[in-house]
Amino acid sequence: MSSPKDSPSNDPPSQARGSKSPSAMNGKLFPQQTYVSQPLTVKRKKRWHAIALSFAALLWITSTSHYVSRIQHRATLPGLNLRSYPGEKIKWSPCGEINDHEVECSDINVPMDQFNATNSGDKTFNIPLIRLRGKNATQNVLLNPGGPGGSGFGFLYELGSELNTIVGENFHLLSFDPRGVNSSTPLASCYPDEETKTKFHYNRDDDVVRDSGKRHAWSTNYAKACAENMGEHGKYVNTPQTAADMNSILDALGQRDMVYWGFSYGTLLGQTYATMFPERSKRVIIDGVANQFEWYEAHILEMDFVDTFKVIDGFFDECLKAGGDCPLASFAKTTAELKGKISGITSQLHDEPISVYKDPSTYGTIDANNFLIDGFFRATYAPKGWPKFAQTLANLLNGNATDALLAFTFSTFAKIKGDSTDIITLNDGISGAKYWAQGHQAYNDKMQPFYRNLSFAATLSRQYGAKQQWAIPRTHNYIPQKGVKTTHPLLILSTTYDPVCSLTAARTANEAFVDSRLVELKAYGHCSLAMPSLCIVKHVRNFLRDGSMPPEGATCEMDGSYFGKEDGKVEKRGDGGDGKILEAQERIAEKMRWVLP
Template sequence: MAAARDDHTSLSYAGERISWTPCGVIADHDLECSTISVPMDQFNASNNHGGKSFSIPLIRMRGKNATQNLLLNPGGPGGSGVEFVYRRGVQLNTIVGEGFHLLSFDPRGINGSRPLASCYATPDDRRNPNFSPIRGKNVDWDASEAWAWSSNFVRACADSMGEHGAYLNTPQTAADMNDILDAVGQEDMYYWGFSYGTLLGQTYATLFPERSRRVIIDGVANQFDWYESPLDREEFEDSDKVLDGFLDECIKAGPDNCTLASLAETKEDLSTALTASLNDLRDNPVAVYVNNTAYGILDYWDLRDAIFSAMYRPPSWYELSANLASLLHGNATPAFLAYGFESPPSNDSTDALYVVSYNDGASGAAHWPNDITSTLASVSPILNLSLFSSSEYTFYFSKAAWSIPRTHSYIPKRGVKTAHPLLILSTTYDPICPLISARSANDAFEDSRLIEVKGYGHCSIAVPSMCITRHVRGFLYNGTLPEENVQCEADGKPYFVKPGQDGKTKMTAEFDDAEERRIHLAQVEMAAAEGLWPKPW
């Protein structure tokens, strides 16, 4: 339906309650932006005295034959839906097709939303070392300082956000999604949520099953642990398996495609060599000097976190293997420039992750001991679960100290019957949202179906698979679900693909059909994109 234009700056559509402003064109698709206001407390209007509210920025990439809006969430908590459409709208449009407008938003408190989820009075304070933990890497050395810092940090969060801070949680955001649907005149929820977006999707589908017509959750987190358990015992279930897969696929690829394979003949020997190098780096950080504007130290924790980040995105494995091979040969400069020479975060996405996570879950004195020794004892099962999990201790210290009261009453349920069953997507080995969590959601939602992409990486889009695209399109357009849970193969060669001269990963499979070739290229580009809002390490 054509839009009504006012001086070429205002767009309105029949059946919608809001107007839009043009905000760009990407690949011959119009982008339009708007903002809605939602009540501070969606569930108790008496708390919204004085008209207290949040502003929610919206963005829409128009499909050329669209009659419905597909709502997107990129993850987090802290991911910006507005930024996501600008960054990955073209690829998602290609995968989904022209029958849907891609509609996304900045959730309450995040990015362009106001008031902001922030634990700092000003952006400069965020970069001030007096307000940041001086150390927070090694639990054996830094725990006492991190514990003390956490008590100040949580107080700063409460003071910085005021009354609004208590209403930054996932159930409130789920209710905001209804306001978005109402604003665009759409009754039924069509949704695709990634990573944390699967928690938002599960929460929405439980609270509003009658509107949940097409809900896809992709890279699934366990909502029962998220809301009810002080510790998330599943999230690192497959983390080390992905690292094992990285080493296995490296050996299979050989030295021509995985430089690291030149150091060993088996994945076991390669694992031994890498572990020895990491252990040495733990005891002996390496000084790297490039010039007087680029120098510093590469330590164990920087490299461990870089390896973990790469586990999300198999297309980054080629570069990781080259940097690790150089390090093991005695040259730490490539690894330092790639992973150790970075600026500190300058945005509020980290604060939003903390605030929403703690407001959602079992936080504070009612669920945690109030001393460091007992808290460390409580989190030790997580810290020892994986090579990568020891970084969680500072996250849990702040969770233990959290003082903002929980204002939601949401309790996850099993046996939820939605207007149409959910489609659940996962890789076989996801480093942070394991397949076991997808199976938990599959059990919780009646008649839902789980489609597993046989491969590694975070969310189904970590590896290209035309099989996944066919299932997604069949579900969105026709409500089609497989009769039982199924597996999809990855297409082509998704691991250790050498980038071209332009630095971009090339197509890894051949398709006779031109449309399938176009979709495959979009999937490759999605897989190579930066991660979908993992936890900040």
């Protein structure tokens, strides 16, 4: 293990292309497989130009005015102006500007199967890359926003300015669309086109118990459609392959060491990478940690939701503590009383959904699923949205359901192109007849005890229904390990109460990776981005700069509050560095859009 004061190296890896990864052989994760990396050249310039233009257009269509003001439209840039940099094997095209920082785009082709050149033949995936250049940078930090299925392009365009403020100018911020995701080709999709998807897709059950027969029947066809539509490429859309793709990205950059910050699903990708390639894992941060042992080896991901209801309880507790600063506080004197009133709404909506009409283009119904999943469940991710959510609930209690319709039905959460969330999840895990007893009754016997204890079960039934009958064979043989010793220890970040990636899962990762350190942010919400904290930023910056590790048992307090005015910390720092960092964290906490079912 290197000294904590060692900096990541820009030197290209000594391992020759086509040789076996040392970690793969020593850990016996891929004993029969060869790590291959196709020669990296700039290809399909016209295609990339079109992609860059379409992304810029999409930004102008979907972004807020504040966001648009910070992005230069791609079409106004003169030509392609292809750029190259010493040590890199690819060329870049300018594709925007964010807060006086250049944004550039490129792409690489990677083998369909990174571990078997014979399987790949001439088949490849195209991986688009995007980079926001740091003003003093010589290193690239790779970012993954989660999902699976989250686009690195949307993430960097949306939050690049804020992330640059947090990380600082000594690193370029580089993200990508993983294989099968968004603008990567071929796209991971179970349908030949969007029209077919609109016609046949069955996203959510009204009642997971009553509708299980319908779900089972639909899943039979869905699993077949995913396999047939994806063809040979479908078998290789999985996280271990994407981890190997990240080495291809590093090779294209001429950068030996992995510098990485992954969020949510990105922590699974980070753990997978660090286990497969410990010798290149120099600065790996995983933030909002999922349990990789369950992800790859369990039928049901039970650990995901162990703290969800603690976050909901926290919403009610913090509301009552805030008094007049929380619009709901006037409806009850105790947390139990307030929860009782909201439970009453849920029961009413289950029996009799509310019809809401605003105008010919804005109307719909609110039912119990809308209320629980699109309302409460999604609110648990982002506490900075709690004041607005509390106002929506207060309006609903007062008989005004319009805000609830807009918030719960016309959701602003991230939508994904294609079906990469399902395909990656089910290709990674133990899916299909090899691992699951078949038939409707077998499905019920397995899933109903889990569903009955989870109010948000309707958001999961599509994936679990398909998981039982999944028709794409599992081609990877990755097995999560304990006692993994990376070149430099991992930095692990978690809130105290994360609704979908528990602190317990973060501790599991802490135990799996030798000398790793866990920093607990004393807050509610998903990932350390959920609430501002200068303490968290200090640990991230120190780790990226020279590998400095926090002490065992490190904790951080959040800077700010859930309801009402802030405690003055931002104002006291004025326009200084800390003030700008806190403002950037505030904006991230307010704007972050997670990929949700």
